[in-house]
Amino acid sequence: MARSSNFMSTLRDQKGWRTCFCSSIIPATTVFIFLLFLGSTEKIQIHKVIVGNLGNNNSKCESECSRPPGSETLPQGIVTKTSNLERRPLWGSPEKTNTSTSLFAAAVGIKQKNNVEKMVQKFLESDFVVMLFHYDGIVDQWKDDFNWSSSVIHVSADNQTKWWFAKRFLHPDIVAEYEYIFLWDEDLGVENFNPHRYLSIVKVEGLEISQPALDIEKSEVHHLITARSRRSKIHRRAYKHDGKGIQCDENSTGPPCTGFIEVMAPVFSKAAWRCVWYMMQNDLIHAWGLDLQLGYCAQGARTQNIGVVDVEYIVHYGLPTLGEPDQVKLEETPKEKKVTNISVYFDIILLYIYNLSQTSPLYLQEPSQSNGVNKRIEVRRQSYNEFKVFRRRWKKAAEMDKCWNDLYPDELLKQGSSWPQF
Numbered sequence: 001m002a003r004s005s006n007f008m009s010t011l012r013d014q015k016g017w018r019t020c021f022c023s024s025i026i027p028a029t030t031v032f033i034f035l036l037f038l039g040s041t042e043k044i045q046i047h048k049v050i051v052g053n054l055g056n057n058n059s060k061c062e063s064e065c066s067r068p069p070g071s072e073t074l075p076q077g078i079v080t081k082t083s084n085l086e087r088r089p090l091w092g093s094p095e096k097t098n099t100s101t102s103l104f105a106a107a108v109g110i111k112q113k114n115n116v117e118k119m120v121q122k123f124l125e126s127d128f129v130v131m132l133f134h135y136d137g138i139v140d141q142w143k144d145d146f147n148w149s150s151s152v153i154h155v156s157a158d159n160q161t162k163w164w165f166a167k168r169f170l171h172p173d174i175v176a177e178y179e180y181i182f183l184w185d186e187d188l189g190v191e192n193f194n195p196h197r198y199l200s201i202v203k204v205e206g207l208e209i210s211q212p213a214l215d216i217e218k219s220e221v222h223h224l225i226t227a228r229s230r231r232s233k234i235h236r237r238a239y240k241h242d243g244k245g246i247q248c249d250e251n252s253t254g255p256p257c258t259g260f261i262e263v264m265a266p267v268f269s270k271a272a273w274r275c276v277w278y279m280m281q282n283d284l285i286h287a288w289g290l291d292l293q294l295g296y297c298a299q300g301a302r303t304q305n306i307g308v309v310d311v312e313y314i315v316h317y318g319l320p321t322l323g324e325p326d327q328v329k330l331e332e333t334p335k336e337k338k339v340t341n342i343s344v345y346f347d348i349i350l351l352y353i354y355n356l357s358q359t360s361p362l363y364l365q366e367p368s369q370s371n372g373v374n375k376r377i378e379v380r381r382q383s384y385n386e387f388k389v390f391r392r393r394w395k396k397a398a399e400m401d402k403c404w405n406d407l408y409p410d411e412l413l414k415q416g417s418s419w420p421q422f
Contacts, residue, residue, distance in 0.1 A: 082176040085129050085153055102199065103178040105131040105170065107162035108186045109321055110138040117146055119190050124148055126195040129178065131155065133165035163280060163287040172274035181273045185264045189218070189315030198267075198312040205234055208272040208298050208305040211261040213313040220318025224248070226262050228313045236307040254408060259295040259302030263287060264316060272297045281390060286379075288387035293394070295408055302408070320376055 071079045086098045104123040108116045116132070123130055130152040132142070137158045143149040155169055166183055175181055180199060193212055202210050213228035213235075214221050221227050225238035225248075237258035240248040248257030268276060275297030280287065295302030398406060 082173045084177045085131065085174070087153075100127055100129045101178060102126075102128050102180040102182070102195070103131065103170075103175055104128045104182040104184070104195075105133065105162070105166065106184045106186055107133040107135050107160075107165060109134070109136040110141055111136075112186045112319070112321060113142065113145065115189070115317075116186050119184070119186075119188065120146075120148060120152065122190050122193065123182070123195055124151060128182075128195060129153070131169075133157075133160070133162055133169075135160055161285045161287070163290075164285040167277070167280050167282060170273075170277065172270075172277050175273065176270065179270055181268045181270070183263075183266055183268070185316075186321065187317040187319040188265055189215075189317065191315070193312050193314050198309055201233065201309055201312065202267065205307060206305060207234070207307045207309075208269045208300070209261060209276075209294050210234075210267045210307050210309060211265045212267075213308045213310045215313050215315050219314075219316040221316070223256050223260070223262055225256055225258070225260055226308060229310045233311050234307045234309050236303060253303065254295065255292050259298065259306045260291065261294065261306060261308060263291050265314060266294075268297075269299070271299050275299075281393070284386040284390055286383040286386050288383045289390040289394075 067076065067079065068081055084098075085103070086094075086100075088094065104119075106116065106119065120130055120132075132152055132154050134142075134154060134156040135158065137156055139154050139156050142154070155165060157165070162183060162185070170181065170183075180202070182195075192215070198212060211226065214226050216227045223238075224240055225235075227238075229235050237250075237252060238248050238256070239250075240246070240257070246256065252258055254260075276290075276294065279290065279293060279297065295306060298305040398404065
């Protein structure tokens with residue numbers, strides 16, 4: 001009997017069996033034994049009663065199969081599957097009931113505190129939960145300079161991107177109470193942006209993944225689809241007929257013409273964020289290539305569920321912050337500027353040269369602490385390398401998963417070995 005008990009315990013400990021074992025093997029075995037030894041009408045009646053009771057227990061056991069791994073030894077009513085970012089007092093009740101249904105998170109540095117302050121004020125006034133990721137390790141100065149600092153959540157880790165922070169601190173079960181997650185850069189102007197109005201539009205239009213449009217007179221614009229249109233409330237596609245690079249028209253079905261946003265100011269629904277979080281790679285902290293694949297997380301047709309909101313728009317100052325040398329002073333209050341892509345052109349040229357050869361030219365060798373340009377080059381080169389790694393991983397995963405149905409088999413990510421020329 002002891003040996004049998006040990007055998008059952010071992011089976012229950014095996015992955016995939018656990019509590020589900022009781023709902024399948026035991027009832028079947030019991031029925032088999034009774035069928036062998038019961039024969040009379042009276043015994044059959046007893047058998048029906050026993051089997052009926054087993055059926056009731058079977059139903060109860062089946063519910064245990066859906067429990068989170070590791071919680072099998074706990075009573076189901078005590079298991080708490082999700083959490084939130086609401087802070088609790090050390091004693092007594094909270095001063096006010098938490099009514100926040102959306103989260104704003106951004107990676108920030110103290111050099112951009114004035115601009116970040118404007119962003120935070122906008123979202124706090126709209127009853128958002130605000131979470132700041134400090135990539136420069138400076139937290140106390142925010143508390144000294146801004147009264148609202150005690151109302152937001154601070155997370156600090158030196159020289160990490162917002163995607164590194166998000167993968168580790170915005171797990172879908174942690175942010176499950178929030179209907180929308182804003183994951184923004186710090187160099188955005190929000191003078192013409194209202195979070196409440198933005199979300200009301202997103203809900204009416206059914207956008208699962210979105211971003212506010214960019215003011216083209218004052219922003220650094222990288223992709224045509226992100227540029228603001230004055231003639232529409234929102235738009236879901238761009239049109240491009242200049243003969244250079246990828247052309248976009250009403251027949252286009254994928255990025256960068258439709259089903260695409262840039263990741264400097266993305267807004268995700270709760271369902272879309274759960275999918276995106278799983279797609280994010282732990283070690284690919286710059287997230288290059290992620291924007292091309294967001295359509296897989298659109299909870300439906302990417303041409304309909306991904307869009308850009310024109311009437312609530314922002315300014316993208318395009319300031320290089322993370323990875324910049326300490327001696328480079330950045331403007332604390334960015335000046336509005338017209339579209340200028342000089343830095344972008346430089347990056348594209350650099351990446352093109354690097355793509356021609358796997359051996360690094362002289363100016364791509366180990367960065368010097370006294371050379372401000374090299375640090376930025378290294379960040380860009382790392383980003384491009386991560387894009388190539390992400391592409392290879394996606395291709396391998398798609399080939400190995402025989403049960404997966406590719407919704408968009410003509411993805412740019414699978415074409416060629418170079419960065420797509422938009």
